[in-house]
Amino acid sequence: MMDFRENTFRLSSDRNFGKAALMVGFVGLAGCIAGFAIDRDHFFFSYLTAYAFWLTIGLGGLFFTMLHHLTNATWSVVLRRFSENVMMVLLFLAILFIPIIAGIGNLYHWSHHEIVAGDPVLKEKSLYLNTGFFIIRAVIYVGIWLFLARGLYKTSLAQDKGYAESQTERMKKLSAPGMLLFAFTVTFAAFDWLMSLDAHWYSTAFGVYIFSGSLLSALAFITLVTILLRQKGYLADLITLEHYHDLGKLLFAFTVFWGYIAFAQYFLIWYANIPEETIWYRVRWLGYRPLTLLIVFGHFVIPFVVLISRGAKRNLTVMKIMAVWLLFMHWVDLYWVVMPSHSDRPLVGLWIDIAAMLGIGGLTLWFFWRRMASQPLVPVNDPRLTASAQLISD
Amino acid sequence: MRMAKKETKMQVILAQFDGAEALLDAARGVRDAGYRKFDCHSPYPIHGMNSAMGVTRSYLGFIVGTVAAIGLLGAFYMQYWMSAVDYKVIISGKPFNSFQAFLPVVFALTVLLSAFAAFIGSMMLNRLPRHNHPLFSSANFERVTDDGFFISVESGDPKYELKKTRELLQSLGGVNVEVLET
Structure with a gap:
């Protein structure tokens, strides 16, 4: 019916976007330098929030790519290159972790010997929470992510040159242990980089x-990018x-999943009512109440109500708005996780957060777009590409 | 009452088709001829069959949604009434009306009632359970679980006329045409 192999599916003149992104990036970096000079502590917290935001999108892309291979999915073949390009930003973000290492002293109070010495809880935890081991662990996490992402990406690009069944097999074989490693590394990275900001507090969830x-944010990002490309006339047939x-169903499902996990974490702490656990929510309720309520309604209730109907999921305008909204809420969520460790009130020094x-x-x-422009937008030699493009859901 | 009387008189014309593509084309033909009470039978689900048959969206979702809302509000009110109105007990120093403690039950009852509504609603919308159908008297129809593709038109359809309907099915490529009655 359709012969996709004739077509290369490359972006043509849209490299401009990459340049624009780079310009914005430099402006932001200039703001970061100013923020670093004016309020060093705040800069590192802003940087960590922004870093966690983009890193989690990349990690979501890695997960979605591995999920695609593991389930042998057909429907998502046309989206595979998008999620692969999303996961490859991890390569770039690995370099951007260096400022966080430089800011360990500003970010994590467990890194100061004199504080640990006077704090029995931190003293007990110091076997795990110390600067050296923190860096070693970070290198391990990032190393695993890069190994998985590069392995999957190289095989995928080799498939564009010529198809061999062994490539598909290799990607599946990499994804199976990859999924397990992903679960461990993401959990411990979240513990190390975000949860240990308040080193007394802990939550297994x-x-x-x-x-x-x-x-959720990776799916929103993929949805947004594909819709924007569609408006430029790309891939509308595919x-x-x-x-x-x-995608709308997945956005809805992971909105519910996020809500479920967020409530489960809160609920157990509320029920047990142990001060060392409840303090985390108390700080966020006293100083950050508007943000807390915004997250409850904006991250769960609104997307739940909007995305539940079939009509909304099949309306690209609604989907585009929801994708942008969910990305914004993801940033608010991370801000709400990180910032209370630094300041009692929200939105202080917001310009540094925005600059970061x-x-x-x-x-x-810019890095993402360079890859988008240098490779075909879909895996052109995947034998299931035609079947994927002809997806019918009823 | 109405159903019972109609079923005793029910007549069904059954026609067999070559395969999934032929069945889709024939379904479009029957749909375009204006029939509504007809069904397609195949060994496996065929994508695009709903639109080929002109089946409109089921309103089951609205039934489930309504019942889910009842479950949500009902579960919340039940617990509020029990722990904050009727039988107040202090539990680990929490307020009587603690919505946090109610939510797991609210969630569970919403899901449970939704599942009931989805199951019972789909049974009712499909007029199930029923004890027999004229189709089961056809020996050839047994192939539907193996390699047979069929269309059946029921006499309840306003456009149904034995001769015309049979000719329509034959003109669409139907073979082994049978007229079945209860």
């Missing part, structure tokens, strides 16, 4: 909490309304 937001319907978002975001998008 925290890793899953970050993961649920991660996959990524059809049926695919957006399915623009800086890391602009550079990450």
Whole structure:
């Protein structure tokens, strides 16, 4: 019916976007430098929030790619290159982790010997929470992610040159242990980088909490990019309304999943009512009440009500708005996780937060867009490409 | 009452088709001829069959949604009434009206009642359970679980006329045409 092999599916003149992203990135970086000079502590917290935002999107892309291979999915073949390009931003973000290592002293109070010496809880935890081991662990997490992402990506690009069944097999074989490693590394990275900001507090659900937001935002990002490309006239025959319907179902499902995990974490702590656990929510209720309520309604109730109907999932305008909204809420969520460790009130020094978002975001998008422009937008030699494009859901 | 009387008089014309593509084309033909009370039978689900048959969206979702809302509000009110109105007990120092403690039951009852509504609603919308159908008197129809593709038109359809309907099915490529009665 359709012969896709004739077509290369490459972006033509849209490299401009990459340049624009790079410009925004540099402006953001300039803001970051100013923020670093004016309020060093705040800069590192802003940077960590923005870094976690873009990193979780990349990790969501890695998860979605592995999920695609493991389930042998057909419907998502047309989306595979998008999620692969999303996961490859991890390569770039690995470099951007260096400022966090430089800011360990500003971010994590467990890194100061004199504080640990006077704190019996931190003293007990110091075997795990110490600067050296923290860096070693970070290198291990990032190393595993890069190994998985590069392995999957290289095989995928080799498939564009010529198809061999062994490539598909290899990607599946990499994904199976990859999924397990992913679960461990993401959980412990969330513990190390975000949860240990308040080193007295702990929650076993925290890793899953970050993961649920991660996959949700990666799906929102993929939805947004494909819709924007569609408006420029790309891939309208391949990524059809049926695919957006399915993406909408996943966005809805992971909105519910996020809500479930977020409530489960809160609920157990509320029920047990142990001060060392409840303090985390108390701080966020006293100083950050508007943000807390915004997250409850904006991250769960509104997307739940909007995305539940079939009509909304098949309406690209609604989907685009929801994708942007969910990405914004993901940032609010991370801000709400990170910032209370630094300041009692929200939105203080917001310009540094925005500068960090623009800086890391602009550079990450530039990196993302370079890959988008240098490779075909879909895996052109995947034998299931035609079947994927002809997806019908009823 | 109405159903019972109609079923005793029910007549069904059954026609067999070559395969999934032929069945889709024939379904479009029957749909375009204006029939509503007809059904397609195949060994496996065929994508696009709903639109080929002109089946409109089921309103089951609205039934489930309504019952889910009842479950949500009912579960919340039940617990509020029990723990904050009727039988107040202090539990680990929490307020009587603690919505946090109610939510797991609210969630569970919403899901449970939704599942009931979905199951019972789909049974009712499909007029199930029923004890027999004229189709089961056809020996050839047994192939539907193996390699047979069929269309059946029921006499309840306003456009139904034995001769015309049979000719329509034959013109669409139907073979082994049978007229079945209860």
